[in-house]
Amino acid sequence: MDQRNMSERQVSDLTGLPRSLVHEIRRGSRPRIDTVEQLAKGLGVRIGDLIESEYL
Secondary structure, three states: OOOOOOOHHHHHHHHOOOHHHHHHHHOOOOOOHHHHHHHHHHHOOOHHHHHOOOOO
């Protein structure tokens, strides 16, 4: 999000995930693998890119 200058709402809109869930992940909550897959697909990145992120 920071690299792309995106808000939690924008990530929510792109991924179809609730904004509250995006917020929880940013605060350190560990997402399920299907959530990580949905994030990656919506953002157009590889799952590995998200796993290497400081947020996951």
